[in-house]
Amino acid sequence: MTCNHPFVGSVRCQGDHMGNQQSPINLRDAVVVPRLADELDVRWRADQFSAHDEGNGWRFRPRGEHVVCLGGADYRLDNLHFHRPSEHWVRGRSRGAEMHAVHLRADDVLRACVVAVFVDLGEPGPSEAKPPSGIDLPALFPGGGFHRYEGSLTTGDFDEIVSWVVMNDPVQVEDPALRAFVRTHADHPRPVQPVNRRFVLATG
Numbered sequence: 001m002t003c004n005h006p007f008v009g010s011v012r013c014q015g016d017h018m019g020n021q022q023s024p025i026n027l028r029d030a031v032v033v034p035r036l037a038d039e040l041d042v043r044w045r046a047d048q049f050s051a052h053d054e055g056n057g058w059r060f061r062p063r064g065e066h067v068v069c070l071g072g073a074d075y076r077l078d079n080l081h082f083h084r085p086s087e088h089w090v091r092g093r094s095r096g097a098e099m100h101a102v103h104l105r106a107d108d109v110l111r112a113c114v115v116a117v118f119v120d121l122g123e124p125g126p127s128e129a130k131p132p133s134g135i136d137l138p139a140l141f142p143g144g145g146f147h148r149y150e151g152s153l154t155t156g157d158f159d160e161i162v163s164w165v166v167m168n169d170p171v172q173v174e175d176p177a178l179r180a181f182v183r184t185h186a187d188h189p190r191p192v193q194p195v196n197r198r199f200v201l202a203t204g
């Protein structure tokens with residue numbers, strides 16, 4: 001998004017010109033919806049990934065197909081990436097790190113579903129410059145409850161196209177190569193944004 005205001009010129013928009021459904025947010029005061037958990041079906045499997053620094057940070061792109069079904073619509077995994085510390089906050093506190101699994105809607109690639117998982121990298125340890133190619137994706141999904149809200153991408157043009165699913169429980173990253181890589185190559189988080197008039201939903 002670029003401002004057209006004559007006094008602003010081509011300065012990148014911040015604040016007023018941006019929409020009011022931005023991400024990430026601080027998760028609090030959620031509305032509990034008892035059957036919300038039934039709306040999510042995550043079908044991930046272990047796969048090979050190719051990883052590159054694409055300008056906005058490192059993106060792991062899968063070789064195979066991985067589907068998330070949310071509210072009756074299918075979304076296919078486009079990329080995995082990591083932020084350290086986390087982008088979403090929970091009741092005023094950030095977490096150690098956060099994985100984003102960005103899925104694009106099968107029948108409308110301008111809509112996305114991002115499954116966010118808080119990841120625990122364990123004790124400080126070695127760093128690693130080379131990204132792992134094999135990732136056990138199911139091991140990075142905690143299951144259980146989650147929060148749901150409508151928001152935006154947190155990089156690039158911050159398009160408000162994302163149905164967010166933020167899992168409540170963290171996962172421990174067991175693969176030492178992935179752990180070492182995320183320690184050094186995770187993206188910085190974007191600051192939390194105002195919730196404004198949105199509802200944040202939570203599983204019961």
Ligand SMILES: [Zn+2]
Nearest residue numbers: 081083100154
């Ligand atoms: Zn992200």
